Amino acid sequence: MTYHPAEDRYEKMTYRRCGASGLKLPAISLGLWHNFGHDFPHGTKEAICRSAFDNGITHFDLANNYGPPAGSAEEAFGEILRTDFSGFRDELIISSKAGYEMWPGPYGEWGSRKYLIASCDQSLKRLGVDYVDIFYSHRFDPDTPLEETMGALDHIVRSGRALYAGISSYNSQRTREAVAILNDLGTPCLIHQPSYNMLNRWVERDGLKDTLTELGVGSIAFTPLAQGLLTNKYLKGIPEDSRAAQGKSLPANAVSDTVIDSLRALNDIAKARGQTLAQMAIAWVLRDEGITTALIGASRPEQVLDCVGAIDRLDFSPAELEAIDAAISE
Numbered sequence: 001m002t003y004h005p006a007e008d009r010y011e012k013m014t015y016r017r018c019g020a021s022g023l024k025l026p027a028i029s030l031g032l033w034h035n036f037g038h039d040f041p042h043g044t045k046e047a048i049c050r051s052a053f054d055n056g057i058t059h060f061d062l063a064n065n066y067g068p069p070a071g072s073a074e075e076a077f078g079e080i081l082r083t084d085f086s087g088f089r090d091e092l093i094i095s096s097k098a099g100y101e102m103w104p105g106p107y108g109e110w111g112s113r114k115y116l117i118a119s120c121d122q123s124l125k126r127l128g129v130d131y132v133d134i135f136y137s138h139r140f141d142p143d144t145p146l147e148e149t150m151g152a153l154d155h156i157v158r159s160g161r162a163l164y165a166g167i168s169s170y171n172s173q174r175t176r177e178a179v180a181i182l183n184d185l186g187t188p189c190l191i192h193q194p195s196y197n198m199l200n201r202w203v204e205r206d207g208l209k210d211t212l213t214e215l216g217v218g219s220i221a222f223t224p225l226a227q228g229l230l231t232n233k234y235l236k237g238i239p240e241d242s243r244a245a246q247g248k249s250l251p252a253n254a255v256s257d258t259v260i261d262s263l264r265a266l267n268d269i270a271k272a273r274g275q276t277l278a279q280m281a282i283a284w285v286l287r288d289e290g291i292t293t294a295l296i297g298a299s300r301p302e303q304v305l306d307c308v309g310a311i312d313r314l315d316f317s318p319a320e321l322e323a324i325d326a327a328i329s330e
């Protein structure tokens with residue numbers, strides 16, 4: 001059936017400025033790491049993307065290796081762009097990345113100019129677009145001069161393959177160096193993509209979150225739900241239809257009795273706030289201006305809807321924040 005996006009989609013979402021740039025991103029973005037490979041029916045992928053766009057999620061995050069097999073998530077989203085989202089390219093922010101292993105041999109991973117530019121070209125083909133909005137170096141490469149990796153991002157932007165450059169999972173010190181190089185090249189770093197959630201706070205310990213604010217670089221927090229742990233999914237153990245049950249990136253032993261106790265305590269705090277646990281987890285990531293957008297994943301459209309509800313309440317009292325910390329450390 002022909003898809004017509006909800007007319008009121010922009011009233012359902014809030015948009016936050018990405019660092020010091022001119023670009024605004026939705027407070028919630030959708031990532032296609034899981035559930036967009038050949039192991040998932042196309043109809044579900046379509047339904048997830050439709051419900052996202054209907055609720056004002058304009059930003060779709062991909063990478064060369066998302067699948068399985070690697071590349072298939074970009075192909076699936078390319079198909080959705082040609083069908084459902086045809087005519088809406090200028091309302092969408094599409095990201096891709098290169099850094100992890102994509103093809104055999106010395107040119108298929110890490111941070112060389114050879115790999116980044118070839119991989120970006122492959123991504124554009126799979127997506128069926130002339131350009132992506134954001135192209136990332138997916139991880140810091142200790143063996144390639146940072147000037148070369150950043151030079152490749154600069155070239156990708158200058159050649160029109162991407163509109164903006166980003167980096168992912170670089171620590172605070174490497175981020176400072178990368179941002180300085182990109183500034184010198186005249187292609188400012190738009191955004192940093194680190195992992196961040198109530199259970200994983202390395203960006204605070206490392207100083208990265210403050211560094212990004214200081215440098216005027218935007219930020220998109222990946223796995224804000226700790227791959228689904230910070231939702232109502234695991235309160236009674238591991239359900240069959242979950243990532244942990246499928247032996248994917250979330251190992252079953254991550255769902256220990258201690259973790260479940262913490263999740264139950266967090267769920268009580270969320271209930272008292274009038275939120276689901278997923279909504280509170282997203283609100284927590286977005287609670288100050290330090291993070292521009294929370295990058296969620298979803299295996300069904302209902303999850304997207306639940307997550308979007310987070311934006312109704314992003315503020316926390318000091319007592320709530322203390323209770324969350326106590327629930328996690330118990």
Ligand code: NDP
Pocket residue numbers: 030031032033034061062138168169193221222223224225226227228229231232233241242243244278295296297298299300302303304306307
């Ligand atoms: P999340 O932490 O948001 O976990 C998503 C999972 O949580 C879903 O697949 C689903 O699990 C569950 N879930 C989501 N919403 C709900 C809900 N409302 N109620 C119950 N369960 C829910 O993020 P991801 O781990 O999926 O990562 C998000 C994105 O971040 C990726 O798609 C990717 O774009 C990016 N990313 C980037 C990385 C990088 O190196 N830059 C690394 C990893 C991710 P289930 O499938 O079990 O139903």
